[in-house]
Amino acid sequence: AQSVTQLGSHVSVSEGALVLLRCNYSSSVPPYLFWYVQYPNQGLQLLLKYTSAATLVKGINGFEAEFKKSETSFHLTKPSAHMSDAAEYFCAVSDRPNTPLVFGKGTRLSVIA
Amino acid sequence: NAGVTQTPKFRILKIGQSMTLQCTQDMNHNYMYWYRQDPGMGLKLIYYSVGAGITDKGEVPNGYNVSRSTTEDFPLRLELAAPSQTSVYFCASSYSGKQETQYFGPGTRLLVL
Numbered sequence A: 001a002q003s004v005t006q007l008g009s010h011v012s013v014s015e016g017a018l019v020l021l022r023c024n025y026s027s028s029v030p031p032y033l034f035w036y037v038q039y040p041n042q043g044l045q046l047l048l049k050y051t052s053a054a055t056l057v058k059g060i061n062g063f064e065a066e067f068k069k070s071e072t073s074f075h076l077t078k079p080s081a082h083m084s085d086a087a088e089y090f091c092a093v094s095d096r097p098n099t100p101l102v103f104g105k106g107t108r109l110s111v112i113a
Numbered sequence B: 001n002a003g004v005t006q007t008p009k010f011r012i013l014k015i016g017q018s019m020t021l022q023c024t025q026d027m028n029h030n031y032m033y034w035y036r037q038d039p040g041m042g043l044k045l046i047y048y049s050v051g052a053g054i055t056d057k058g059e060v061p062n063g064y065n066v067s068r069s070t071t072e073d074f075p076l077r078l079e080l081a082a083p084s085q086t087s088v089y090f091c092a093s094s095y096s097g098k099q100e101t102q103y104f105g106p107g108t109r110l111l112v113l
Helices: none
Strands: A003-007 A010-014 A019-026 A032-038 A044-050 A056-058 A064-068 A073-078 A087-094 A107-112 B004-007 B010-013 B019-025 B031-037 B043-051 B054-057 B064-066 B076-078 B087-094 B108-112
Touching (some): A003 A087, A019 A107, B019 B031
Antiparallel strands (some): A019 A073, A056 A064, A064 A073, A087 A107, B043 B054, B064 B076, B087 B108
C-alpha cells in the first residue's frame, strides 16, 4: 500500500536560509507525488507535482522538488526562506488510477527574522 | 469562479446532535473528497465520490454519511455527534483521480461538546 513519511513535524529556519522539507514515499509502482501548502486558517493549495515528465519540478513561490527513485524521496527545497513561507507543508502520493491521494502528517515551517 | 465552497465555517454541536456539512464546487469536477484534519495527524480521508451517484469509504468513515446527487454538491452528514468528531473538515475536488490537482475548500471547524 502506498504511504508517505515526512521527517520532522516542525522545521525552523532563519530568513534567507535554505529550506529543506523531507518526504519519503512507499509505492509498488511509479507514483505521482505532490506538495501542498496550508497557510493558517486556510485550505490546502498545490505547490507542485511530479507526474513523471521531469525529475526536477518547479513550483510556485520559488519552491522546487526532486524525484529520486533510488531513494524513494521527493524533498522540497527553496534557496532562501521568506517570512511569508511560514506555513504547514504536506507531501502526498498517488500510484493507482482513480484512487485518492495519501497525505503525510505535515511539516510546520517557521521562519525566524 | 468560486472554486470549492464550504458551509458553515464554524459550528459547535452537543453530543448526540446531527448536522450536515455542505460542500459545493463550480469547476465541473468529477471527483470530490471529504477529509478531516487533526493536529499532527495530517489529513485523513473520510469519503470520496468519483461522480454523481457513486461514493466510497475512505480511511475513517465511521460516524459519517455522504451522498452525491449532483456533480456540484457533496454533503457530509454527522448523525450522532461525538467528541471524537471535533476536527477541521475539508472538502476537495479534482477532474479525476491519479495525477490531477485537488482543489480544497476553506474548511469547517467543528467542536463537539
